[in-house]
Amino acid sequence: MAKESISIFDMFKIGIGPSSSHTLGPWRAAQRFIDVLKNREALYAVEGINILLYGSLAKTGVGHGTDIAVLLGLSGDDPVTFDVYQVMPKVDTIKNSGEITLGATHRIPFSYKNDLSFLYSESLPFHPNAVTFQAFLKDGTAISETYYSIGGGFVVQEEDAEGALSEIDLPFPVDTAQELMVWCMRTGLKISELVMENELAWRKEEVTREGVLQIFHTLKDCIYKGCHTTGVLPGGLHVERRAAKMNKRLLQGREYLDYESWINAIRTGGKEFAYILDWVSCFALSVNEENASFGRVVTAPTNGASGVIPAVLQYYITFHDSFQDDKIIQFIATASEIGSIFKKGATISAAMGGCQAEIGVSSAMAAGALTECLGGSQRQVLMAAEIAMEHHLGLTCDPIGGLVQIPCIERNTMGAVKAITAAQLALNSNPDKAKVSLDAVVSTMWDTAQDMNVKYKETADGGLAIKVPLSLPEC
Known part of the structure; x- marks a missing residue:
């Protein structure tokens, strides 16, 4: 089994509060989903989007700003550089306008009440912090991805959990x-x-x-x-x-x-x-x-x-x-x-x-x-x-x-x-x-x-x- 190579910059990440697992992680997951849509050349074909929060992300999501994080991540904003004084104004704009601009370029209808779901009684077995993004396309198909925020801002998908580990060969590999x-x-x-x-x-x-x-x-x-x-x-x-x-x-x-x-x-x-x-x-x-x-x-x-x-x-x-x-x-x-x-x-x-x-x-x-x-x-x-x-x-x-x-x-x-x-x-x-x-x-x-x-x-x-x-x- 390959050793996990962790850098200083994996343990220390610049971002926005209040939670690495419930804010920074879901924010990064949303960014990854936008990248998936871009890589599949499907971003501009999206007509609607659903966000499903499971387990701990649902139960303490509002208090931890999980909803805020995913909206900003889908909007193309980055937690390292985004103006902290604009967090709530931008989220309020999304809620009040009934629209979200995916990846900062593609505007679609979005209802905070109907398109963002807190599944309080549901938890996925891989990890308690799970979020699923569903994008509905103009041709009637959909793209769905599930991400797990495993702490400290680290985000993985179940099928690539092993592959997410760095394969860099370190001169002094350490696990213990x-x-x-x-x-x-x-x-x-x-x-x-x-x-x-x-x-x-x-x-x-x-x-x-x-x-x-x-x-x-x-x-x-x-x-x-x-x-x-x-x-x-x-x-x-x-x-x-x-x-x-x-x-x-x-x-x-x-x-x-x-x-x-x-x-x-x-x-x-x-x-x-x-x-x-x-x-x-x-x-x-x-x-x-x-x-x-x-x-x-x-x-x-x-x-x-x-x-x-x-x-x-x-x-x-x-x-x-x-x-x-x-x-x-x-x-x-x-x-x-x-x-x-x-x-x-x-x-x-x-x-x-x-x-x-x-x-x-x-x-x-x-x-x-x-x-x-x-x-x-x-x-x-x-x-x-x-x-x-x-x-x-x-x-x-x-x-x-x-x-x-x-x-x-x-x-x-x-x-x-x-x-x-x-x-x-x-x-x-x-x-x-x-x-x-x-x-x-x-x-x-x-x-x-x-x-x-x-x-x-x-x-x-x-x-x-x-x-x-x-x-x-x-x-």
């Missing part, structure tokens, strides 16, 4: 933590260095570095914007944004003009434990409040968990005086390798594994990355990742109202703090005496995912989603 450790021992390379060597199979080093720094710029812009935006999150839960208020309170009137001077203003406040802890929470909140508002975010490795890694990276930059391109690239490269091990050995989809597959994985990624950047050995990196995930095992996904807000936003703060704690524990421990390996915890996570009741897997059918009345405040 043990294999990663063997390569590190043989070469003497750090995990981040090994990752960068593998990336050469796809592109030149300078292109990879440029792409990783673009990811970082998106992350920092998201943090900075989130820390300076007030208001109430959309969706009907009336959750008030907190990051901006925390930012203002913590800075105590210190002035700044931009991101760089903002960092200096934060550093001026000192390194008292409670102060740093508040900032880590503020960083995480800022990202996920942006995510919940259909803002520009990066899957890390998912949208629902997109605040953990940026928060820990921002902590490292701010409180360890490490605002350097090389250290940022090192952090992101290491995190990507940890994430890929979880994707290959378990899942990064909450619809498959609950929130342990999102917050748990992101916390493990951040813990391992921070450990390497703070001088930890390869084995300490893997130990930190294991510690972080071990204490997220069994975490359910039970979003209130199907929105990526409660408990999702606060869980990112918890995941970030656990990542920092895990890194510190690993740096002060001897990995030779560790009782649990990273591979063991990955396997356990997958076993737990399979045993977990489906109502705790991003369906809003259990847990807080049914225990908390929608009229109650978050705290």
Whole structure:
């Protein structure tokens, strides 16, 4: 069986919130369907279109913006470049006009009420996140394709699931933590260095570095914007944004003009434990409040968990005086390798594994990355990742109202703090005496995912989603 080759840019994707599996994935699926129509020279023969959302995509689709995503994807818009301020205006135009322009060139009638179906009681066996597109042509025939959003913005079709895996031969192929450790021992390379060597199979080093720094710029812009935006999150839960208020309170009137001077203003406040802890929470909140508002975010490795890694990276930059391109690239490269091990050995989809597959994985990624950047050995990196995930095992996904807000936003703060704690524990421990390996915890996570009741897997059918009345405040 061919190994799955996963790049940094597979684990970290720039897009629009609030969910990688329910927003970014369906958006990409819609784009793929438009490509199918173009390749078959059938786009301009389309008279009508139906969209069928199954399983988790149906049950939490509205709260996660799945309907919005597929409409924008069919319209030819791209989540990396589309103006986030035009998301709702464009969708409202489609709904009110009764028309959609496929691939930005072919206008057809479209009824949001009749042509977009949420099949709440139906689920396809291959994966809970399924969407079918049906295009009806002028000659009376139809073209139908079904796509599965398997987490982190990854999209596959059942018949090409195996073929969707990259067939690129990497110099250091890795499926497990043990294999990663063997390569590190043989070469003497750090995990981040090994990752960068593998990336050469796809592109030149300078292109990879440029792409990783673009990811970082998106992350920092998201943090900075989130820390300076007030208001109430959309969706009907009336959750008030907190990051901006925390930012203002913590800075105590210190002035700044931009991101760089903002960092200096934060550093001026000192390194008292409670102060740093508040900032880590503020960083995480800022990202996920942006995510919940259909803002520009990066899957890390998912949208629902997109605040953990940026928060820990921002902590490292701010409180360890490490605002350097090389250290940022090192952090992101290491995190990507940890994430890929979880994707290959378990899942990064909450619809498959609950929130342990999102917050748990992101916390493990951040813990391992921070450990390497703070001088930890390869084995300490893997130990930190294991510690972080071990204490997220069994975490359910039970979003209130199907929105990526409660408990999702606060869980990112918890995941970030656990990542920092895990890194510190690993740096002060001897990995030779560790009782649990990273591979063991990955396997356990997958076993737990399979045993977990489906109502705790991003369906809003259990847990807080049914225990908390929608009229109650978050705290």
